[in-house]
Amino acid sequence: MTDRLVIETSGLRKTYGAHEAVRGLNLAVPRGSIFGFLGRNGAGKTTTIKILLGMVRASGGDARVFGLPAGAAGASVDIRSRTGFVGEDKELYDYMTVEEIVRFTAVFYPRWRADLEQRYRKAFELPADRRVKALSKGMRTKLALLLALCRGAELLILDEPTSGLDPAMTEEVLQALVSHVAAEEMTVFFSSHQIAEVDQIADHIAIIDRVFDGDAPDARFSAPGVVRIRRKGRVLTVLASSGADRLVEEARAFNPVSVEIALVTLKEIFLETVTAEA
Numbered sequence: 001m002t003d004r005l006v007i008e009t010s011g012l013r014k015t016y017g018a019h020e021a022v023r024g025l026n027l028a029v030p031r032g033s034i035f036g037f038l039g040r041n042g043a044g045k046t047t048t049i050k051i052l053l054g055m056v057r058a059s060g061g062d063a064r065v066f067g068l069p070a071g072a073a074g075a076s077v078d079i080r081s082r083t084g085f086v087g088e089d090k091e092l093y094d095y096m097t098v099e100e101i102v103r104f105t106a107v108f109y110p111r112w113r114a115d116l117e118q119r120y121r122k123a124f125e126l127p128a129d130r131r132v133k134a135l136s137k138g139m140r141t142k143l144a145l146l147l148a149l150c151r152g153a154e155l156l157i158l159d160e161p162t163s164g165l166d167p168a169m170t171e172e173v174l175q176a177l178v179s180h181v182a183a184e185e186m187t188v189f190f191s192s193h194q195i196a197e198v199d200q201i202a203d204h205i206a207i208i209d210r211v212f213d214g215d216a217p218d219a220r221f222s223a224p225g226v227v228r229i230r231r232k233g234r235v236l237t238v239l240a241s242s243g244a245d246r247l248v249e250e251a252r253a254f255n256p257v258s259v260e261i262a263l264v265t266l267k268e269i270f271l272e273t274v275t276a277e278a
Contacts, residue, residue, distance in 0.1 A: 004030055005029060006030070006065065006066060006155055007027055007028075007029035007035075007064070007065050007187075007189060008028055008029070008062075008064050009025050009048075009061065009062065009064070010026055011024050011026065011061035011062065012025040012026070012027075012048070012051065012060070012061035012062070012063050013025075013058060014048075014056065014058055014059050015059045021044050022047050022048055022051070022058075022208075024061070025061070025208065027048075027206055029189055030187075030204060031187055032181070032185050033188070033203050034187075034188045034201050034202050034203055035187070035190070035204045035206070036190060036192065036197075036202030037189060037190065037191040037192070037206055037208065038191075038192060038195065038205055038208070039191070039193060041193055043193075045159070045160075045208060046088070046159055048191075048208070049085075051070060051071075052065055052157065053076065053079065053080055053157065054070050054073070054075075054076025054077075054079060058070075058071055065079045065083070065155070066155075082153060082155060083154070083155045083156070084148030084153035084156045084157070085148060085156075085158075085159075086141075086144045086145055086156075086157075086158045087159045088159045088160040088163050090137075090141055090144045092140060092143065094132045094133035096132055097129055097130060097131050098127060098129070098130055098132065098143060099128040101132060101143070105147050105151070106151075109151040110152075111151065112150055112151055112152060113149075113150045114150075116149055117146065117150045120142075120145070120146040120150065123176065124143070124145075124146060124172075126139065126142060126143055126146065138165050138169040141169070141173060145161070145173065145176065149176075154186065155186070156187070157190070158177075158189070158190035158191070159190075159191050160191060160192055161190055162174070162192070162197060174197060174200060190202075215233065215234060216233070216234055216235055217236065217254050218231065219236060219251075219254055221250050222250065223243040223246035223247045223250055224242055224246075225240040225241040225247075226240045226243070227240055227241060236256070
């Protein structure tokens with residue numbers, strides 16, 4: 001790994017039994033960049049992040065953060081001490097107030113930035129005396145981001161940071177990240193399946209995707225509501241009006257690398273119908 005790279009992976013793999021969660025992933029995240037990690041739900045983004053943070057051990061390949069091997073116990077402690085992390089679930093201590101959780105967190109980080117704490121408390125309008133359990137999802141996200149940004153970290157890793165936020169709140173969070181990187185020369189690595197978000201703030205992008213290992217099978221489904229089945233290379237698309245849970249259960253019998261459910265729009269239904277008739 002060179003000094004200009006904060007994260008680097010080579011041929012990274014992770015399997016759970018017969019299921020391959022990550023396959024042959026190569027990443028090179030430059031220092032001081034906002035790096036978007038783009039992929040569908042279930043593509044392996046969260047698994048990759050857990051490997052980088054030493055929370056999960058890779059099945060093969062190599063992963064390094066700050067030049068340190070992510071899979072080594074001692075190195076992973078050093079990596080986490082230099083990294084801020086905000087997960088999709090925004091796990092916080094619900095019984096604490098905002099003031100209490102900020103003070104509690106600051107104790108563990110000798111490089112805690114009191115100046116940034118004051119800046120983001122004001123910018124995010126976080127009420128000091130309100131309990132975490134009483135905060136809205138957007139306020140929880142901003143609190144989690146404050147705790148990550150103020151610890152003096154060199155790297156910020158975000159897993160779907162704007163999940164469930166309204167457009168205004170999403171814009172506020174994204175702009176805070178851009179401003180912070182510009183002012184503090186921090187590196188941000190964030191996963192998302194929202195193309196617009198990645199396009200808006202990322203200066204480097206990696207796309208992770210997974211389908212069948214080989215060509216998609218000539219599958220037949222007995223679940224009710226199946227309208228059309230289409231095979232294209234390694235992708236099998238099933239258009240259905242109902243029975244999603246049963247469809248997923250049947251699909252897993254074909255041992256795909258991933259299964260994704262997505263609501264279709266009227267436009268997509270129209271195009272699918274016209275294309276099929278043509």
